[in-house]
Amino acid sequence: xGRLFGTDGVRGLANAxxxxxxxxxxxxxxxxxxxKDRTEAPLALVGRDPRASSEMLxxxxxxxxxxxxxxxxxxxxxxxxxxAFLTAEVKADLGIMLSASHNPMPDNGIKLFAPGGHKLTDExxxxxxxxxxxxxxxxxxxxxxxxxxxxxxxxxxxHYLAHLVNAASHPLTGLKIVLDCAxxxxxxxxxxxFRQAGAEVIAIHAEPDGLNxxxxxxxxxxxxxxxxxxxxxxxxxLAVDGDADRCLAIAHDGSEVDGDQLMAIxxxxxxxxxxxxxxxxVATVMSNLGLKIAMREAGITLVEAKVGDRYVxxxxxxxxxxxxxxxxxxxxxxxxxxxxxxxxxxxMVACRMAATSSSLKDLAGVVKKLPQVMINVRVGxxxxxxxxxxxxxxxxxxxxxxxxxxxxxxxSGTEPLIRVMVEAGTEDxxxxxxxxxxxxxxxxxxx
Numbered sequence: 276x277g278r279l280f281g282t283d284g285v286r287g288l289a290n291a292x293x294x295x296x297x298x299x300x301x302x303x304x305x306x307x308x309x310x311k312d313r314t315e316a317p318l319a320l321v322g323r324d325p326r327a328s329s330e331m332l333x334x335x336x337x338x339x340x341x342x343x344x345x346x347x348x349x350x351x352x353x354x355x356x357x358x359a360f361l362t363a364e365v366k367a368d369l370g371i372m373l374s375a376s377h378n379p380m381p382d383n384g385i386k387l388f389a390p391g392g393h394k395l396t397d398e399x400x401x402x403x404x405x406x407x408x409x410x411x412x413x414x415x416x417x418x419x420x421x422x423x424x425x426x427x428x429x430x431x432x433x434h435y436l437a438h439l440v441n442a443a444s445h446p447l448t449g450l451k452i453v454l455d456c457a458x459x460x461x462x463x464x465x466x467x468x469f470r471q472a473g474a475e476v477i478a479i480h481a482e483p484d485g486l487n488x489x490x491x492x493x494x495x496x497x498x499x500x501x502x503x504x505x506x507x508x509x510x511x512x513l514a515v516d517g518d519a520d521r522c523l524a525i526a527h528d529g530s531e532v533d534g535d536q537l538m539a540i541x542x543x544x545x546x547x548x549x550x551x552x553x554x555x556x557v558a559t560v561m562s563n564l565g566l567k568i569a570m571r572e573a574g575i576t577l578v579e580a581k582v583g584d585r586y587v588x589x590x591x592x593x594x595x596x597x598x599x600x601x602x603x604x605x606x607x608x609x610x611x612x613x614x615x616x617x618x619x620x621x622x623m624v625a626c627r628m629a630a631t632s633s634s635l636k637d638l639a640g641v642v643k644k645l646p647q648v649m650i651n652v653r654v655g656x657x658x659x660x661x662x663x664x665x666x667x668x669x670x671x672x673x674x675x676x677x678x679x680x681x682x683x684x685x686x687s688g689t690e691p692l693i694r695v696m697v698e699a700g701t702e703d704x705x706x707x708x709x710x711x712x713x714x715x716x717x718x719x720x721x722x
Contacts, residue, residue, distance in 0.1 A: 278404065279301075279400075279404050279407065280395075280400040280403075280404065281687075281688040282582065282583040282585075282687075282688025283376065283384070283386060283394075283583060283584070283585065283688065284372075284384050284385050284386035284387060285297075285301060285384060285385045286375050286376075286378065286382060286383070286384035286385075287382065287383070287384070288381055288382055288383075289326075289328030289331070289332065289375075289381060289382060289383035290328060290331070293332070293382075293383050293384065293385070295331060295332060295334070295335035296335070298332045298335040298336050298339065298385060299335045299336065299338055299339035299342075300339065300407055301336075301339070301385055301387075301403065301407065302319075302335070302336040302337075302338075302339030302340045302343070302371065303339040303340070303342060303343040303406075304403045304404075304406040304407050305319075305340075305369055305371070305387055305403055306319065306339075306340055306343035306344065306345045306368075306369065307343060307406055307414065308399060308402045308403045308406065309368055309369040309387075309389060309390070309399070310345065310368040310369065313368060316344055316345065316346050316421070316423060317344070317345045317346070317368040317369070318345065318346050318347075318348065318365065318366070318367045318368050319340045319345040319346070319347050319348070319367055319368060319369050319370070319371065319423075320347075320348045320349075320350060320358065320361055320362045320365060320367040320369075320370045320371070320428070321333060321336055321337055321340070321347060321348070321349050321350065321358075321370070321371045321372075321373070322349075322350040322351065322352070322353040322355075322357065322358035322361075322370075322371075322372050322373070322431075322460075323351070323352060323353075323372065323373035323374065323460075324352065324372075324373065324374040324375075324459055324460040324488065324517050324518045325352050325458070325459060325460060325462070325483035325484075325485055325488060326374075326375070326380050326383060326485060326486075326488045326517070327380070327485035327486060328381075328383045329373040329374065329383060330485075332373045332383055332385070333349070333373050336371055336373065336385070337349065337425055340371075340423060341422055341423035341424065341425060342416050342417075342422065342423070343416065343417070343423070344416075344417040344421055344422065344423050345368070345369075345423045346423045346424050346425075346426070347423055347424070347425045347426065348365060348367065348426055348427070348428045349425060349426070349427050349428065350427075350428045350431040350432075351427075351431075351432075352460055352463075352483075353431065353432060353435065353460055353464070354435075354460045354461050354464065354465075354515075354518055354519035354520065354616070354617075354618065355372045355374060355376070355386060355460070355518040355519065355520040355614060355615075356519065356520055356612050356613075356614050356615065356616035356617075356618075356619065357431070357432075357435040357460075357464070357519075358370050358371075358372040358386075358388065358392075359372075359388050359392035359393075359612070359613045359614045360392060360434075360435055360438060360612065360613070361392075361428065361431050361434065361435060362388045362390075362391070362392040363390075363391045363392035363613065364434060365428070366390070367390070368390055369387060369388060369389060369390070370387070370388035370392060371385060371386070371387055371388070372385075372386040372388070372518065373385060373386075374386065374460065374517060374518035375517070376516055376517055376518050376520065376521075377457075377489055377493065377494060377495050377516035377517055377521075378489070378517070379489055379490075380485075380486055380487070380488050380489065380490065387400075387403075388613075388614075391613065392613040392614070393588070393592075393613050394584070394585035394588055394613075394614060395585075396589075432463075432464060435464065436464055436467060436468060436471070438611075439464075439468045439616075439618060439619055439622060440468055440471045440472055442611045442619060442622065442623070443472045443622055443623075443626055444623070444626045444630070445626040445627075445629045445630040446472065446473040446629065447469065447472045447473040447474035447625050447626065447629050448473040448474075448629075449473075449629070450473075450474045450475070450510045450511075450625055450628065450629055451474070451475045451477070451507065451508070451509045451510050452469055452474045452475065452476050452477070452509060452510065452511060452512070452513060452625065453476075453477045453478075453479060453500055453503045453504050453507060453509045453511075453512035453513070453525070454466055454469060454476055454477070454478050454479070454481075454512070454513050454514075454515075454621075455479050455480050455492055455493055455494075455499065455500040455503075455512065455513070455514035455515070456478060456479070456480050456481040456493075456515060456519075457480055457488060457489050457492050457493025457494065457514070457515055457516055457517050457519075458480045458481070458482060458483040458484070458487040458488045458489070458490065458492060458493075458517075459483060459488050459489065459493065459515065459516065459517035459518060459519060460517065460518045460519050461515050461519035461617070461618055462478075462480075462481040462482065462483050463481075464618070465478070465481075465515060465519065465618050466478040466481060468618055468622060469621075469622065469625070472622060472625070472626075474625065477503065477507050477509065479492070479499060479500065479503050480492035480493065480499070488517045489516065489517045492514075493514055493515060493516050493517060494514045494515055494516045494521060494522055494523045494603075494604055494617070495516065497514055497523065497525065497531060500512045500513075500514045500525050501525050501529045501531075504525045504526075504527065504529060505528075505529050508527075509527065510527055510628065510634070510635070511524055511525060511526055511527060511532075511624075511625070511628070511634075511635040512524060512525035513525075513617070513618075513621035513625075515617035515618065515621075516604075516617065519616070519617045519618055520584070520605060520614055520615040520616060520617060521534070521584075521601075521603055521604035521605040521606070521615050521617045521620075522537070522604045522606075522617030522618070522620050522621050523537075523604045524536075524537060524621065524624065524635060524639075526634065526635040526636035526639065527634055527635065527636065528636060530636060532635055532636075532639045533602055533603075533604065534562075534600055534601050534602045534603055534604040534605065534606060535558070535562050535563050535565070535566040535602045535642055535644070536566075536639040536641075536642045536644075537600070537604065537606055537620055537624055537639075538556060538558065538562075538566065538598065538599075538600045538606055539566060539569050539570065539639070539641050539642045540624055540627055540638045540639060540641070541598055541606065541608070541620070541623055541624065541627070542556045542570065542573070542575055542598055543573060543575075543641065544623075544627045544630075545597060545598055546573065546574075546575060550597055550610075551575070551597055551598060552594075552595060552596045552597040553576070553594070553596065554574060554575050554576060555575065555576040555577075555578060555594070555596050556570055556575055556576070556577050556578070556596075556598055556599065557577075557578045557579075557580055557587050557590045557591055557594075557596055557598070557599030557600075558577055558578070558579060558580070558587075558599065558600065558601070558602075559579060559580050559581065559582045559583075559586070559587060559601050559602070560579050560580075560581065560582060560683055560685070561582055561601065561602050561603070561683065561685070561696065562577075562579070562601070562602050563602065563642070563644045563645055563647055563698065564645045564680070564681065564698055565642045565643045565644040565645050566602075566642050566644075568643070569641050569642045569643070573641075578590055578594070578596075578599075580599070582601065582685060582688070583601075583688060584600070584601060584605040584607055584614060584615045585614075587599040587600060587601065587605070587607055588607055588609075588613070588614070591607060591609050592609070596609075597609060597610060600615065600620075601615075604617065604620070606619075606620040608620075608623070624638075645680060645698045645699070645700070646698065646699060646700070646701055646702035646704075646705045647696065647697070647698045647705060648696070648697050648698075648702065648705040648706045648708075648709040649694060649695065649696045649697075649709070650694075650695045650709050650710065650712075650713040651687070651690075651692045651693075651694055651695075652692060652693045652694075652695060652713050652716045652717055652720075653691060653692055654691055654692065654693050654716065654717075654720040655691070655720055655721045656720065656721055657686035657687070657691065657692075657693060659693065659716060659719050659720045659721075660684050660685070660686050660693050660716070662719040664715060664718075664719050665684065665712075665715055665716055665719050668711065668712055668715040669682050669684060669712065672697070672708050672711070672712060675708065676699060676708070679699065679700050680697065680698040680699035680700060680704075680705065681697075681698050682696070682697050682708070682712065683695075683696040683697075684696075684712065684716070693716050695709050695712045695713045695716065696709070697709040697712070
């Protein structure tokens with residue numbers, strides 16, 4: 276097999292690419308890797324999103340964990356950052372979240388957390404994969420009283436809810452908020468957080484049935500929340516994805532506010548409060564040049580990481596920094612979370628609005644975005660991104676832009692796609708260059 280782990284765990288078509296057998300094997304290998312030095316039974320925490328296949332995969336993962344000798348605490352449906360938070364709270368040896376995040380319902384994924392609720396390093400992922408590929412290493416499953424037991428964590432939701440509400444730095448009294456829950460893991464807890472913080476909340480797409488997660492809703496489908504913000508004359512809208520580890524926002528006039536703008540709002544607020552460590556923000560190579568310019572003008576240093584919130588987290592932890600994230604809406608605040616948290620990010624932005632009596636549109640206006648075009652090209656082999664003809668086309672495009680924009684070709688970490696991103700002075704110019712590069716990728720891709 277190729278490398279199993281992508282940018283954020285293991286992901287694929289549920290019951291096909293990601294089968295119960297594979298899920299069980301991953302869980303067993305995770306226990307053996309993350310708790311190999313434990314002399315007592317290790318503890319694992321398991322949560323899931325509400326998609327139908329998560330029920331099946333949860334059962335398989337729990338069986339794998341218990342069969343490897345781990346005691347299991349099941350928390351049920353909860354956002355990914357909630358599972359990470361509780362993994363740290365109960366001092367578990369590992370945490371597992373069953374979710375394919377923003378992907379459509381037929382897909383699913385396995386996200387693993389190390390002690391403390393942190394994403395796994397590449398080295399740990401490689402060690403887990405090595406066990407999966409080993410035919411016989413002499414290990415035998417425990418039997419009798421050494422088999423793990425399974426329990427429910429009855430107050431997990433309440434602990435995570437209280438954690439979020441306590442993070443609010445200013446009451447939200449007087450704010451009207453539309454929250455699109457993507458029929459996902461935040462459908463219950465998301466609206467309750469904002470209500471307890473004092474806001475009036477209109478929740479949409481908050482009725483998961485196992486089949487409707489991310490279905491024309493959430494952070495990847497913003498039309499309905501734009502309409503709802505305008506209909507209800509709300510102060511702003513917040514759209515999370517299926518597992519609520521990221522968000523995008525809508526201003527009162529229906530305009531979109533992306534992750535770059537959300538990070539800028541929070542970075543300026545934290546710099547003002549003296550909590551932005553070293554006056555530094557961590558973003559990724561996908562962030563718009565407009566964010567870099569805005570941060571430079573505000574006296575804030577911008578550090579670039581690879582795409583993926585765990586790489587942002589690596590920079591944050593390695594440099595002991597306080598804020599980072601992605602244009603896609605994964606925003607990480609290590610003082611409160613070990614992973615991206617869409618509800619937390621939206622809550623902090625709402626607190627900034629309330630504290631400054633400013634509209635989201637005005638706050639987001641600090642970032643003057645360059646026109647950016649992204650084209651996803653489906654390929655048979657993602658190595659095509661480094662083909663000689665493709666690299667030559669990229670060099671030609673960069674020469675054409677001559678410093679007034681930029682080009683980025685990036686293989687997706689979760690799908691068989693090459694992401695072609697171009698920023699330029701005008702949208703027409705960016706589109707023309709991106710389409711040319713996409714055509715070059717297609718022609719270089721094996722049939």
